[in-house]
Amino acid sequence: MAYVATRGGERAIEQSERLYRAAMGDITEQRVDEVKAAMPYLIDRVMGEASLYDEDLAALALAQTGGELFEAVLALRAWRTTQPRLQVAAPIAQDQLFTHRRISAAFKDIPGGQVLGPTLDYSHRILATDVLNGATYAPEKVEAADKPSSAYQPSVAAWQAENDLLDLPVPDDTKPEDIPDVTREPLLFPSKRAHTLQSLARSETGGALALGYAAMRGYGQAHPTVNELRLAEAEIAVTHPNGTTFSAGRVKVSQAEVVSKKGEKLELGFAATLGWNEVKCISAATLDLNSKGAEKGSATEEEFYLYHTEGVESSGFCIHFKLPHYVTFQSSLDAMRDAKAKKSPKPEPAQ
Amino acid sequence: MSLSTLTKDWEPMSYGFLDPSAKREIRRKMLKAVAVPGCQMPYASREVPMARGWGTGGLQVSLTLINPETTVKVIDQGADDSVNAASIRRFLARVSGAPTTLDTLDADLIQSRHRIPEEKLREDQVLVLQVPNPEPLRPVQPNMSIARQMHADADYGRMWLQLYEQIVRSGRVMQGASYPSMVNGRHVMTPSPIPRWDVPKLHMAKHLTILSAGREKRIHAVPPFTRVEPLVFDDVPYKVEEHGDLTCVRSGAKGFFMNEIPQGDGSSTYEISDSEFGVKSIKQTEGTDTIFGETWYKNGEMS
Numbered sequence: 271m272a273y274v275a276t277r278g279g280e281r282a283i284e285q286s287e288r289l290y291r292a293a294m295g296d297i298t299e300q301r302v303d304e305v306k307a308a309m310p311y312l313i314d315r316v317m318g319e320a321s322l323y324d325e326d327l328a329a330l331a332l333a334q335t336g337g338e339l340f341e342a343v344l345a346l347r348a349w350r351t352t353q354p355r356l357q358v359a360a361p362i363a364q365d366q367l368f369t370h371r372r373i374s375a376a377f378k379d380i381p382g383g384q385v386l387g388p389t390l391d392y393s394h395r396i397l398a399t400d401v402l403n404g405a406t407y408a409p410e411k412v413e414a415a416d417k418p419s420s421a422y423q424p425s426v427a428a429w430q431a432e433n434d435l436l437d438l439p440v441p442d443d444t445k446p447e448d449i450p451d452v453t454r455e456p457l458l459f460p461s462k463r464a465h466t467l468q469s470l471a472r473s474e475t476g477g478a479l480a481l482g483y484a485a486m487r488g489y490g491q492a493h494p495t496v497n498e499l500r501l502a503e504a505e506i507a508v509t510h511p512n513g514t515t516f517s518a519g520r521v522k523v524s525q526a527e528v529v530s531k532k533g534e535k536l537e538l539g540f541a542a543t544l545g546w547n548e549v550k551c552i553s554a555a556t557l558d559l560n561s562k563g564a565e566k567g568s569a570t571e572e573e574f575y576l577y578h579t580e581g582v583e584s585s586g587f588c589i590h591f592k593l594p595h596y597v598t599f600q601s602s603l604d605a606m607r608d609a610k611a612k613k614s615p616k617p618e619p620a621q
Numbered sequence: 622m623s624l625s626t627l628t629k630d631w632e633p634m635s636y637g638f639l640d641p642s643a644k645r646e647i648r649r650k651m652l653k654a655v656a657v658p659g660c661q662m663p664y665a666s667r668e669v670p671m672a673r674g675w676g677t678g679g680l681q682v683s684l685t686l687i688n689p690e691t692t693v694k695v696i697d698q699g700a701d702d703s704v705n706a707a708s709i710r711r712f713l714a715r716v717s718g719a720p721t722t723l724d725t726l727d728a729d730l731i732q733s734r735h736r737i738p739e740e741k742l743r744e745d746q747v748l749v750l751q752v753p754n755p756e757p758l759r760p761v762q763p764n765m766s767i768a769r770q771m772h773a774d775a776d777y778g779r780m781w782l783q784l785y786e787q788i789v790r791s792g793r794v795m796q797g798a799s800y801p802s803m804v805n806g807r808h809v810m811t812p813s814p815i816p817r818w819d820v821p822k823l824h825m826a827k828h829l830t831i832l833s834a835g836r837e838k839r840i841h842a843v844p845p846f847t848r849v850e851p852l853v854f855d856d857v858p859y860k861v862e863e864h865g866d867l868t869c870v871r872s873g874a875k876g877f878f879m880n881e882i883p884q885g886d887g888s889s890t891y892e893i894s895d896s897e898f899g900v901k902s903i904k905q906t907e908g909t910d911t912i913f914g915e916t917w918y919k920n921g922e923m924s
Contacts, residue, residue, distance in 0.1 A: 348669055
């Protein structure tokens, strides 16, 4: 009758997992809190790639995987996919975002001003090695500006549209619950706009950068100008079953608009993601900008970059090559040997 | 109305891990795949707690088909005790409570990576094959949307040309595993990277085969009693691996697909790839009462 099989393989995999986890020791609530407090940008990156906004779960995933990013994102995605969807939040426009940072490279100054916000852009990248000798590195206190800038800022593209420099995308009035969801439907090409933006939002940062950089460096048709880069918090407005709309809290979001001259107008590339991740947004927006009319099979073509920046799929496939492949290999050997035997010189036929 | 009346009590996961909406989608796509044999059906392919490329497509199908009475067998490269087979079997049992087995004859559901067991499968058994790349046209057309159009047009000319070129260059078709095969006279499919030895087992088989690629998000199927014909030219017959005369050094079984084991002296020995069939053969030699099923191959020849 049926029974649970235990053989060498089961013991081996159990022990190898123990060996991995032994290096990290006990995982406690305190450790999760420390990860969360110490590495907000890592948490953001992981939440974006997992497309799941929960700082505690992201910190737990990082603690549990010892910081193996691909593993952490996979654990979060696997958790996310089984969760029910209770509500779809109301769409939110750029000027409704609670904005911490908004800069434009296209103009010296923009309506609302250049808001630098938090960034390491102009820091000197010098390690505080004294910390290793017992000193505490205490960041200097932030001094508030005399005149605080408004938390709500219009988009730069809106100003350009008003001045007939750019055509804004036609507003999409699809009902929130009817928006195509790439996590619940297959991605097919040419892809739906929602699927493209969702896939870029959860793309792997390094992958988006690699292909985006290729486009920036010269393999793309368009040179991007950062029209606007924004780090903000978005209000999650949901509707209670009794009809009341209320805020379920705010999530950190980042977004980039990049533009390029096309004829007499500017062409717009856009990307946004959960959490603050500037490199990913600029890269992804560059890919979006370049994808229109891109040649099939080129790195800036939608099918190419959406498939190859999917971190869970690409990393999984990469590590699957560690699995035994001896059956396939045996099958190839058989064909090779037979072909070789056929090629070996045959004795001259008798005259 | 309150939240507690609208929701169920919290549970860490659904039965069989996947939530009902995911299972419903997979059931629908499996039905479509059965209705159009060999045609790839796109599906959402949820993430599961295993890495992509490690059997997540097969796993989603198994998780959808499984119930507490389903006896499950999992094999990887023919072996039940391969580490990943052990991992998948343990996961399936853990989230479903289903009993597991190593014996092909006892299994209701067999999830396999790249082998079909040597004992014939019956009408009441389902074979789930893990698929790394569902697209047989990939070597001639890497772009999936173009390849999809080619299937729609039954445009397989480049496929045939590739096989022809191999014969011209190497004197034979060089395809090792995943031999492209015409299903029901209409769709060319990849049978997944099973060896050529296993492809004839799919032709007019009594069992249902579901092939699922999790990473690539495609399901295709070979329903029972469906033609599966490897692409061959009339004058160059299909050739399986030359394993018909090999004998397993451990079990003495002869005439089945083998693993080649290199030896220190430069020679090779062979052991049977279907590990449980090997175990049965050893048990029989030792005098234990053992029940063998009928095999597809007899004396090293497909019967």
